[in-house]
Amino acid sequence: MTAHAHVPTLSTGTDYDTLAARFRPLFARIAEGSVERERERRLPFEPIRWLKEAGFGAVRVPIEHGGAGASLTQLVHLLIELAEADSNLPQALRGHFAFVEDRLNAHASAAQDRWFKRFVDGDLVGCAWTEIGAVKIGDVLTRVSRQGDQWVVNGTKYYSTGSIFADWIDLFARRDDTGADVIAAVRTRQPGVTLSDDWDGFGQRTTGSGTSVFDNAVVEPEDIIDFATRFKYQTAFYQLVLLAVIVGSGRAAVRDFSSETRTRTRVFSHGNAQAVSQDAQVLQVIGKASGLVYAAEAATLRAAEAAHQAYLAHWADAPAAERDANVLAELTSAQAQVAAVDLVLRATSDLFNALGASSTRITRQLDRHWRNARTAASHNPVIYKERIVGDWEVSGSEPPYVWQIGGGAQAS
Template identity: 70%
Template sequence: MSLPELDEPATLSRGADYEQVAARFRPIFARIAEGTADRERTRTLPFEQIAWLKTAGFGSVRVPVEYGGAGISLPQLVRLLIELAEADSNLPQALRGHFAFVEDQLNAQPSATRDKWFERFVAGDIVGNAWTEVGGVKIGDVITRVSKQNGRWVVNGSKYYSTGSIFADWIDVFAQRDDNGQNVIAAVNVHQAGVRQNDDWDGFGQRTTGSGTSVFENAVVDEEHLIDFESRFKYQTAFYQLVLLAVLTGVGRAALRDISHEVRKRTRVYSHGNAPRVSDDAQIQQVVGKIAARVYAAEATAVRSAQASQLAYEARFGNDDAAEAKANALAEIDSAKAQVVIADLILTSTTELFNALGASATSEDKQLDRHWRNARTAASHNPLIYKERIVGDWHINDTVPPYVWQIGSIRG
């Protein structure tokens, strides 16, 4: 799809020298990988590791070069997140809300507020996420409120699944204004008494994403940090899915790395095997080869699916509403197709890796099961069965996919 002439080509993040950008972070990724299994075993949150990334400017890689960022494209961001996920799949998911907020600012109209956000990102500020409410909340309702008290705006409410917020400087809070009933994003500074956070996520995978509860009690928010939800970038659901695709693919790469290492060093063999060394056994080589092929396909699919979101981002600055609407729809459909395929590829790979080893592979010390647990947890976001239907409806009936996903009780 060709794009119309852009209003603001100088400030768009259309891509950079990927190897040059990645080279800045690969030594950090290697340090992160060294302690991943231990953090998993002890459920130690990666505060130090997130700090390394912040200091190195990882959170500003999508910010345009003119503002001090790296200006990478969305396919390049997915590649970079895959590399990080191979080191520790929890980290890109913990930063999912941050990169979504950055993306929203990239799509915002030029303003002093947007420029200030770019400045914060380059300085290392990280944004967390707090959207989901649990309990008796009905679909479409928002319990968290923004109101004016004593001349200042405050936020009150409780959010669960607030991924990454425990590591953040700001939290992207989905709320409703008391004065006009408008749904907004409130960018709340966490460095205040009105914000409390708890690491109470109890999932069996992705244990150290910091996806717990955030409570806001008269948490102050500046008026300029109240963003009309309707103005959010339109391909946001596709973008959130892209990060999960990077997580899944990184899990696959880590599983391939670990199973190759385990096979290479294994000395015990089965009497009914095919070679005096496990590493020379043709059937074992076949298992690892198939895993490698699946991971290769997953990575290619993830990067390809991000191209549609990049086109949607660039179409935002054209003067063609129809072209932008089509680009947004294709971004959603492409991310959904990739989700269906990649989830199957990686879940199969993280199960079948055990076919290349004996019962000793199930040792808690090796933590090989974490790959399946993490993949299963990431793949459980945004149920696959609904995405498959939406893709089918698009291809059969040209039905535009939904752009906002919500969960809650049925309205009475």
């Protein structure tokens, strides 16, 4: 009997209102400190701990294994709500939920059960994939090798989002013995792992996206996973989390600018009313921004549903249908990216037209919504996604499922 015959219990969805109600008081608590954390560039260790204790990291784990059994669409919806409270947090958890998704797609086994238990117990997983400097496209400098009776990892990673908060790191590396690319799930609490908070971007400043150094960091043999088995819609999934960040930033901007408009007492002599909250042009600014963000959210959730269908198709024993589902997941995430980036960046910029120059004061941090959305939108450049979608529409060219970045050939 093949491993595929052991079909696991699936996370097909639960009642969203009940699920969200469980976390919304926590999201509100997180939102209360978001401006102060942004102003002081203070990492959200405490909010991450609250989320761990509330079981947020296990919402996609099947109910039979102690999780919430949420669908992928419901997860993205939750991440949008969390991003409205603090957009740094869903991005900090991006690597975690991607690793959870991979374990959901793994064949039913003792290893899968072990990881589900870790997630339910509150363990979080960060990520460490990107290398900079001399690394070329297609190459991997970080190595997994045998050292005596142990397997160890050596190398340096950058943009290790969320790893500083995590119990494990989802690390992309290459085996010394076979040359195969692998994922090594490395425990963070060991002498061979050094994590730094050295991300210096103008947005998403508290995601813990720093440098990770691995110096003979021990990894258990069962936690070395062949990268070729990685879930096929992973690029779409990673993009969906970024879209949740972007949309949540937009929702937060509409919320904050609406509040400022509601309470503002100063008016311009050439305005249209005795109160800003009654000025038709100002209300138009708020209303248009709200509509733009709504459209971005609708596109994101539709793309999330396509990815959820790819998850379900993985277990349908129909390779052609699974391939089609993966193509659709990748394309719809790219289409949603094209739409959401433009819509939310426009909304978070145009909202300043509703208020005066005082809205740009650093103490208010209203600019954080644009900065955070702009930073998240700079991942996986949208110009390439536009081309890929266009190539599909015109020529039916299948989109790529794995992206890499590195040094190119030097121009002659």
